Amino acid sequence: xxxxxxxxxxxxGAVLTDKEITDVINQYTAGSIPDYQMSAFLMTIYFNExxxxxxxxxxxxxxxxxxxxxxxxxxxxxxxxxSTGGVGDKTSLPLAAMVAxxxxxxxxISGRGLGHTGGTLDKLEAIPGLxxxxxEDAFKQQIRDVGTAIISATGEIAPADKKIYALRDVxxxxxxxxxxxxxxxxxxxxxxxxxxxxxxxxxxxxxxKNTEDARALAESMMEIGEAAGVKMRAxxxxxxxxxxxxxxNALEIIETVxxxxxxxxxxxxxxxxxxxxxxxxxxxxxxxxxxARKMLMxxxxxxxxxxxxxxxxxxxxxDPAFIQDYLKLPTAPYTIPYVAKTAGKLGTxxxxxxxxxxxxxxxxxxxxxxxxxxxxGVTMHKKIGDAISVGEPILTVHAxxxxxxLSSLDEHIQIQEHAQAPTLIHATL
Amino acid sequence: xxxxxxxxxxxxGAVLTDKEITDVINQYTAGSIPDYQMSAFLMTIYFNExxxxxxxxxxxxxxxxxxxxxxxxxxxxxxxxxSTGGVGDKTSLPLAAMVAxxxxxxxxISGRGLGHTGGTLDKLEAIPGLxxxxxEDAFKQQIRDVGTAIISATGEIAPADKKIYALRDVxxxxxxxxxxxxxxxxxxxxxxxxxxxxxxxxxxxxxxKNTEDARALAESMMEIGEAAGVKMRAxxxxxxxxxxxxxxNALEIIETVxxxxxxxxxxxxxxxxxxxxxxxxxxxxxxxxxxARKMLMxxxxxxxxxxxxxxxxxxxxxDPAFIQDYLKLPTAPYTIPYVAKTAGKLGTxxxxxxxxxxxxxxxxxxxxxxxxxxxxGVTMHKKIGDAISVGEPILTVHAxxxxxxLSSLDEHIQIQEHAQAPTLIHATL
Numbered sequence: 062x063x064x065x066x067x068x069x070x071x072x073x074g075a076v077l078t079d080k081e082i083t084d085v086i087n088q089y090t091a092g093s094i095p096d097y098q099m100s101a102f103l104m105t106i107y108f109n110e111x112x113x114x115x116x117x118x119x120x121x122x123x124x125x126x127x128x129x130x131x132x133x134x135x136x137x138x139x140x141x142x143x144s145t146g147g148v149g150d151k152t153s154l155p156l157a158a159m160v161a162x163x164x165x166x167x168x169x170i171s172g173r174g175l176g177h178t179g180g181t182l183d184k185l186e187a188i189p190g191l192x193x194x195x196x197e198d199a200f201k202q203q204i205r206d207v208g209t210a211i212i213s214a215t216g217e218i219a220p221a222d223k224k225i226y227a228l229r230d231v232x233x234x235x236x237x238x239x240x241x242x243x244x245x246x247x248x249x250x251x252x253x254x255x256x257x258x259x260x261x262x263x264x265x266x267x268x269x270k271n272t273e274d275a276r277a278l279a280e281s282m283m284e285i286g287e288a289a290g291v292k293m294r295a296x297x298x299x300x301x302x303x304x305x306x307x308x309x310n311a312l313e314i315i316e317t318v319x320x321x322x323x324x325x326x327x328x329x330x331x332x333x334x335x336x337x338x339x340x341x342x343x344x345x346x347x348x349x350x351x352x353a354r355k356m357l358m359x360x361x362x363x364x365x366x367x368x369x370x371x372x373x374x375x376x377x378x379x380d381p382a383f384i385q386d387y388l389k390l391p392t393a394p395y396t397i398p399y400v401a402k403t404a405g406k407l408g409t410x411x412x413x414x415x416x417x418x419x420x421x422x423x424x425x426x427x428x429x430x431x432x433x434x435x436x437x438g439v440t441m442h443k444k445i446g447d448a449i450s451v452g453e454p455i456l457t458v459h460a461x462x463x464x465x466x467l468s469s470l471d472e473h474i475q476i477q478e479h480a481q482a483p484t485l486i487h488a489t490l
Numbered sequence: 491x492x493x494x495x496x497x498x499x500x501x502x503g504a505v506l507t508d509k510e511i512t513d514v515i516n517q518y519t520a521g522s523i524p525d526y527q528m529s530a531f532l533m534t535i536y537f538n539e540x541x542x543x544x545x546x547x548x549x550x551x552x553x554x555x556x557x558x559x560x561x562x563x564x565x566x567x568x569x570x571x572x573s574t575g576g577v578g579d580k581t582s583l584p585l586a587a588m589v590a591x592x593x594x595x596x597x598x599i600s601g602r603g604l605g606h607t608g609g610t611l612d613k614l615e616a617i618p619g620l621x622x623x624x625x626e627d628a629f630k631q632q633i634r635d636v637g638t639a640i641i642s643a644t645g646e647i648a649p650a651d652k653k654i655y656a657l658r659d660v661x662x663x664x665x666x667x668x669x670x671x672x673x674x675x676x677x678x679x680x681x682x683x684x685x686x687x688x689x690x691x692x693x694x695x696x697x698x699k700n701t702e703d704a705r706a707l708a709e710s711m712m713e714i715g716e717a718a719g720v721k722m723r724a725x726x727x728x729x730x731x732x733x734x735x736x737x738x739n740a741l742e743i744i745e746t747v748x749x750x751x752x753x754x755x756x757x758x759x760x761x762x763x764x765x766x767x768x769x770x771x772x773x774x775x776x777x778x779x780x781x782a783r784k785m786l787m788x789x790x791x792x793x794x795x796x797x798x799x800x801x802x803x804x805x806x807x808x809d810p811a812f813i814q815d816y817l818k819l820p821t822a823p824y825t826i827p828y829v830a831k832t833a834g835k836l837g838t839x840x841x842x843x844x845x846x847x848x849x850x851x852x853x854x855x856x857x858x859x860x861x862x863x864x865x866x867g868v869t870m871h872k873k874i875g876d877a878i879s880v881g882e883p884i885l886t887v888h889a890x891x892x893x894x895x896l897s898s899l900d901e902h903i904q905i906q907e908h909a910q911a912p913t914l915i916h917a918t919l
Contacts, residue, residue, distance in 0.1 A: 068662040072536065096526035101661035104533035107501070232530040233497040 062088070064098050071105040079118045086122035090221040096228055103225070103234040111239040116281060117288040119239070123225070123247035128216025130197065130253040132168060135204050139166045140340045143249050144260040145278070147267055148416040149303030151313040152260065153181045153211065155320045156333045156340075158370035161209035162360040165344040168204045169211040170218070170252045173426070182213055183425075184317075187310040187391055187435035191379030207372045219247040236268075242281035249286075256292035256343035258336050259283070263487060264301035266412025272297055272487045279490050294339035295490040298332055301483045302445050303412045305329040309424045309438015309459060311390040318384055321367040328444075328485050334358065335486050391436035393422075393459035399467045401449045401476055408445065408477030414470065415439055415456075422460055437461060446482035491517070493527050500534040508547045515551035519650040525657055532654070532663040540668040545710060546717040548668070552654070552676035557645025559626065559682040561597060564633050568595045569769045572678050573689040574707070576696055577845040578732030580742040581689065582610045582640065584749045585762045585769075587799035590638035591789040594773040597633045598640040599647070599681045602855070611642055612854075613746075616739040616820055616864035620808030636801045648676040665697075671710035678715075685721035685772035687765050688712070692916060693730035695841025701726055701916045708919050723768035724919040727761055730912045731874050732841045734758040738853045738867015738888060740819040747813055750796040757873075757914050763787065764915050820865035822851075822888035828896045830878045830905055837874065837906030843899065844868050844885075851889055866890060875911035 062084035071077055085102065088094045111119065132139050140160065144150055157167045171193075173180035182193045195203065195212045203210040222244050229235045249257060259282055262268070263275035279295035286293040305326045307316040320329055334354050341353035360366035371381045383389040419425055423434030441456045443449055455474060458465060491513035500506060514531065517523045540548065561568050569589065573579055586596045600622075602609035611622045624632065624641045632639040651673050658664045678686060688711055691697070692704035708724035715722040734755045736745040749758055763783050770782035789795035800810045812818040848854055852863030869886045872878055884903060887894060 065660060065662055072533070072662050096524075097529040097657060098661055100526040101529040101533045101663065104501070104530045104537075105662075108533075108537045228526060231494060232527055233494055233501050233534075234530065 064088070064094050064102075068098060068102050068105065071102065071109060074109050076112055077115055082115060082118045083122045086119065086126065086221050090126050090224060099225070100228055100232040100234070103229055103232060103237075103240065106239050107234050107237045110237070113281075113284045113288065116239050116243050117285050119243040120246045120250065120285050121289065123219045123221040123243065124251050126221035127219045127251065128214075129251045130170070130215070132201065132204070132253040135166060135168075135201055137166045138256060138344045139168055139204075139254045140256040140258070140344050141167065141169055141249070141252060141254040142258050142260060142336055142340065143245065145245070145262050145268060147262045147300040147304055148412040149305050149308045149313065150262075151181070151184055151305065151307075151317050152329065152332055152336065154184065154314070154317040154370070155325065155329070155366065156337055157209045157211060158321060158373065159333060159357050159360045159366040160337050160340050160344075161207070161373075162365040162369040163341055163346050163356055164208065165341065165346055166204055167209040167340075168200065168252065168254065169209065170214050171211050173213070181211060183433055184310045184313050185211060185377075186433075187314050188374060188379040188383060189389065191374060191377050193377065195377065203373075203376045207376050208369065209373055210377065211373070212377075218251050222247045238274075238277050238281050242278055242285055246282055246285045246289075250289050250291065254291065256340065257286055258339050258343070259293070259295040260332070260336055261295060261297050262300035263297055264299050264483070265409070266302065266416070267300035276488060276490070283490060292343045294343065296332075296335050297487040297490070298335070299483045299485050299487060300412060302410045303415055303441060304332065306441045306444075307438065308415055308419050308441070309422075310433065310435040311392065312438040312440060312459065314383070314390060315387050317370070318367070318387075321361065321370050323361050325361075330361075331485055335489065339489075391434075393434075393436040393438070393461055395460050395463045397458045397460055397465050397467065398454040399456050399458065399470055399474075400452050400454050402451065403476050404451050405449060405476040405478050406480035407443045407447050407449055407455065408475040408480040410441075410445060411473035414473035418458070418470070422458070434461065444482065446480050449476055493517070493523050493531075497527060497531050497534065500531065500538060503538050505541055506544055511544060511547045512551045515548065515555065515650050519555050519653060528654070529657055529661040529663070532658055532661060532666075532669065535668050536663050536666045539666070542710075542713045542717065545668050545672050546714050548672040549675045549679065549714050550718065552648045552650040552672065553680045555650035556648045556680065557643075558680045559599070559644070561630065561633070561682040564595060564597075564630055566595045567685060567773045568597055568633075568683045569685040569687070569773050570596065570598055570678070570681060570683040571687050571689060571765055571769065572674065574674075574691050574697055576691045576729040576733055577841040578734050578737045578742065579691075580610070580613055580734065580736075580746050581758065581761055581765065583613065583743070583746040583799070584754065584758070584795065585766055586638045586640060587750060587802065588762060588786050588789045588795040589766050589769050589773075590636070590802070591794040591798040592770055592775050592785055593637065594770065594775055595633055596638040596769075597629065597681065597683065598638065599643050600640050601642070610640060612862055613739045613742050614640060614806075615862075616743050617803060617808040617812060618818065620803060620806050622806065624806065632802075632805045636805050637798065638802055639806065640802070641806075647680050651676045667703075667706050667710050671707055671714055675711055675714045675718075679718050679720065683720065685769065686715055687768050687772070688722070688724040689761070689765055690724060690726050691729035692726055693728050693912070694838070695731070695845070696729035705917060705919070712919060721772045723772065725761075725764050725915060726917040726919070727764070728912045728914050728916060729841060731839045732844055732870060733761065735870045735873075736867065737844055737848050737870070738851075739862060739864040740821065741867040741869060741888065743812070743819060744816050746799070747796070747816075750790065750799050752790050754790075759790075760914055764918065768918075820863070822863075822865040822867070822890055824889050824892045826887045826889055826894050826896065827883040828885050828887065828899055828903075829881050829883050831880065832905050833880050834878060834905040834907050835909040836872045836876050836878055836884065837904040837909040839870075839874060840902035843902035847887070847899070851887070863890065873911065875909050878905055
């Protein structure tokens with residue numbers, strides 16, 4: 062394999078062979094292809110894209126650069142969910158409990174947050190005593206015993222993707238459907254699951270700003286997964302405002318428990334059903350999604366999902382006392398309301414801006430090594446389309462200081478005469 | 491200037507500002523922009539190209555990274571010629587003498603060859619005693635006294651282009667009209683001439699394989715030159731076979747002298763006229779090209795061009811005795827004919843293959859540090875369209891060894907039933 066030949070071939074729009082792609086990934090990871098050739102190669106992919114076969118090979122090569130979990134010794138169909146990330150998105154937590162409550166195996170390898178979208182592991186670590194760094198054996202045993210576990214990677218997942226992503230980040234080659242879908246799938250396929258449902262976010266607070274791009278990304282990931290023998294489904298969901306009402310690690314745990322107690326916000330509950338139903342069908346526990354939805358709703362009303370969540374917490378070393386007493390979770394000492402200056406309806410609320418605010422409060426990481434303050438965050442009181450009076454609080458900030466200048470939010474929150482709640486589910490694939 | 495912002499802007503097809511382009515060039519040359527960002531940037535230019543304003547700014551920024559000659563203290567209009575390079579192309583040598591014989595200033599900064607296309611300086615250095623490394627003062631004095639000089643760069647010409655070219659070479663970003671034209675013009679504009687005629691080669695032995703691409707390159711270079719205030723003309727000429735009959739440094743000097751004596755091959759003489767006529771007109775020594783052509787032909791028939799060539803050689807320290815006695819030039823001890831195996835007409839003759847053969851004989855450089863054997867080369871006896879009998883020599887190789895396996899030429903030289911001489915001048919711009 063000669064790197065300039067491969068570069069020329071892709072630049073000229075030709076289809077690369079499996080060997081060419083695999084050699085590029087292996088040699089770049091090994092350091093024998095320099096960054097300047099790799100960045101030029103990534104830019105050719107940005108412009109000429111890759112077909113499904115090329116994307117699948119790229120995904121496989123990046124996956125095989127690291128550790129790959131083998132869950133085949135756990136009986137049953139293992140199902141997982143992946144979200145492209147959004148502000149206030151705690152869906153994995155109630156969803157895992159709801160699906161696992163139906164006797165389905167839900168092994169989840171999750172990540173920590175970087176930038177303004179919080180990670181599922183960070184939220185879990187707000188729970189006193191809970192550990193997410195389980196060994197592979199402990200993880201598998203918990204899946205057998207409890208049905209679900211949400212942990213950090215047990216080995217080194219797709220180091221090739223990590224190295225390539227760092228280069229993409231500084232060479233304007235992040236937003237390529239071929240590269241995004243291969244990057245995500247190289248990590249998801251490494252977890253060894255049998256079925257995967259994707260939650261691809263779209264809207265002002267999402268990486269994909271419109272439904273067409275979100276659909277293209279979802280389709281690409283589904284094609285890669287299916288080519289690798291994994292059952293795939295996808296939901297395109299709205300991220301024009303935060304999901305639910307709570308943003309911040311401990312606050313999102315509380316909203317999760319409330320959801321499992323049957324008091325969840327409409328959008329979060331609906332998303333759990335939209336994502337959970339195909340998981341239940343793919344796990345062959347329901348003949349169709351209508352029945353699957355009813356079964357999932359039942360787990361909320363009969364308390365079985367909350368029980369499953371509690372079992373998971375205990376199995377991972379957490380103290381479940383907070384489920385009855387939220388004050389056992391970290392809290393912020395001060396609450397500062399942000400009130401409406403005009404009356405009308407909430408028109409826009411920039412999810413990114415709220416995510417950045419929570420990060421600045423200490424609830425998220427600007428750099429990998431930042432430590433988190435689990436108690437801080439934002440509680441929203443209004444969602445898009447809700448009526449608002451002058452002086453009424455739109456949101457409350459949970460902070461470590463008594464006063465905070467929130468005027469920077471003014472440009473990110475608009476009150477209008479007319480406004481309508483956005484559609485939550487834009488498409489199911 | 492933030493490099494990722496500039497990268498994003500060009501990647502998305504926007505037009506860069508003068509400051510953005512200049513900053514990128516200056517910072518890359520200074521080492522503060524890494525290769526991996528520059529190679530990604532070059533690839534965005536490959537895909538999205540640059541408009542004339544951007545190309546002009548890029549050219550100027552690369553030119554200003556190095557030394558720029560100021561010839562304004564030499565009276566008269568200074569005209570130059572640039573060729574994109576071809577096998578057997580010794581045109582600069584007779585052309586400079588012919589034009590200078592008409593009392594026109596022709597200062598030429600030329601290069602050495604790398605790869606199979608020989609450099610004009612290498613050919614000149616086949617002349618005993620001749621020096622091409624003149625000081626700037628000596629160069630200017632020779633232009634005043636003799637009218638022409640062909641020398642190597644007196645300072646560091648466009649180091650930014652040199653660094654960028656090295657990166658383009660290994661990242662498949664060489665063949666971009668924007669980048670090629672800016673690269674050439676950054677070096678040509680640094681020589682401080684008032685007018686420039688371009689010889690853009692097209693055909694199997696040229697970088698530009700078809701006339702459309704050659705025309706696009708010529709037009710781009712003309713636009714850049716004109717934007718910088720230089721009078722520009724261009725000729726698209728054929729390179730489907732070597733120019734003239736001689737390939738090799740001393741052999742091309744002999745063909746040059748024969749041309750100046752009035753015995754030149756038709757194609758070489760015609761190209762000198764086609765390129766020389768616009769030079770004479772731009773120098774305001776003839777009202778139109780028809781008259782200019784007659785004046786140029788006169789310099790051949792009256793011996794004034796040969797006299798001018800002799801003056802130039804002597805001024806640069808060369809011994810002009812070879813002009814009467816070619817044996818005073820380096821020669822190869824052995825000649826090996828390559829004969830026709832079938833009868834017919836010469837159909838194709840791969841100029842690149844002959845160039846590579848001469849390089850392998852020692853007449854060209856594979857790497858920058860190779861020393862040259864000036865005597866070796868190839869004398870062609872036939873050109874495309876010429877009738878050929880079985881056993882008749884198509885070419886003669888001048889080598890340092892008595893025997894040579896020339897069978898590798900078989901695939902590069904084809905004899906056909908019908909063949910026609912290609913058009914030499916495809917277009918004049």
